[in-house]
Amino acid sequence: MGQEERIRLSRKLINRLADRIIGGVAVGCEMEAIQQVWPRGDKTKLKQNTYVVCMKHLMVEIAHILEEYFPGDTVSLIHDHGSWNKQTLAGYNLMVSDIDWKYKELFKGITPMRGSDPSAVGLQAADMLAYEVFKGIKAKTISEDAEVRAVMQTFIDREIPLQARWINLKAAQALYRTMKESGKYPRIDEMGLA
Numbered sequence: 001m002g003q004e005e006r007i008r009l010s011r012k013l014i015n016r017l018a019d020r021i022i023g024g025v026a027v028g029c030e031m032e033a034i035q036q037v038w039p040r041g042d043k044t045k046l047k048q049n050t051y052v053v054c055m056k057h058l059m060v061e062i063a064h065i066l067e068e069y070f071p072g073d074t075v076s077l078i079h080d081h082g083s084w085n086k087q088t089l090a091g092y093n094l095m096v097s098d099i100d101w102k103y104k105e106l107f108k109g110i111t112p113m114r115g116s117d118p119s120a121v122g123l124q125a126a127d128m129l130a131y132e133v134f135k136g137i138k139a140k141t142i143s144e145d146a147e148v149r150a151v152m153q154t155f156i157d158r159e160i161p162l163q164a165r166w167i168n169l170k171a172a173q174a175l176y177r178t179m180k181e182s183g184k185y186p187r188i189d190e191m192g193l194a
Contacts, residue, residue, distance in 0.1 A: 013125045014154050023161030024126065025061045026133040027054045030141070033169035034193060037176050041192040048087050049193040053167070053175070055091025061163060063103035074108050080123050081112035088112075129155075133164045141168075 029050050038046060059077075066073055079088045089110065096104045113123060132151050139146035148156070155162055167175065179185045 009124075010128060010151055010154075013128050014151070014158060014160070024129040024155075024163070025058060025065065026130055026162075026164040027057045027061065027167070028134060028137055028164070029054055029167040030169065030172075033167065033172040036169060037172040038192040040190065046192055051084050051087040052091040052094070053193060055088055056095055057165060057167070059092070059095045059107065060103075061165065063106055065163075066106050067103070074106050076108045077110040078113050078123065079110065080127065081114045085112055129162070137164070137166050 031047065031050065034046060034050050035043065062075060062077075066075060077092065079085075092107070092110045095101060096107055098104060117123075128151065132149055132155075136146070136149055136152055139149070152162075176188070180188055185191070
């Protein structure tokens with residue numbers, strides 16, 4: 001896809017988001033921070049478990065948005081079908097099966113869908129948002145003065161609601177303490193992130 005075609009597609013997706021009055025929520029993680037807090041174990045498994053944690057965090061963010069702005073509504077999640085299907089489903093199942101989580105009833109299901117499906121315009125917009133958030137966070141971790149990327153600036157200019165969370169070293173350390181203090185992870189130091 002050439003530069004002009006990418007720009008045209010980006011404009012279409014941004015207009016779709018703005019016209020439908022929808023927004024985006026993104027959760028990302030700094031793997032170096034996770035590996036520093038959980039230094040033991042297999043790195044591939046740690047990366048998979050980090051994806052599960054991001055999915056769980058995403059659901060918490062969505063639940064808070066529903067509670068504040070859309071009381072009484074429920075949500076069915078759609079995710080991009082791919083190599084992380086197992087971790088996406090694991091994160092979802094952990095949340096909706098947690099008897100102590102008061103928001104579990106807000107979630108009615110999760111379905112994988114391919115971004116190439118013509119009816120998956122929402123997934124295409126979500127992919128663009130995820131890419132922009134990733135690039136923006138990467139730029140900010142390299143340079144405090146990094147400028148906002150053009151697509152993200154357009155989101156801001158069009159007043160498209162966005163929320164992005166980034167699990168850095170400080171957040172990973174807080175996650176570790178919370179998990180340890182919960183008593184649900186007695187072997188956290190041996191088993192790592194779960």
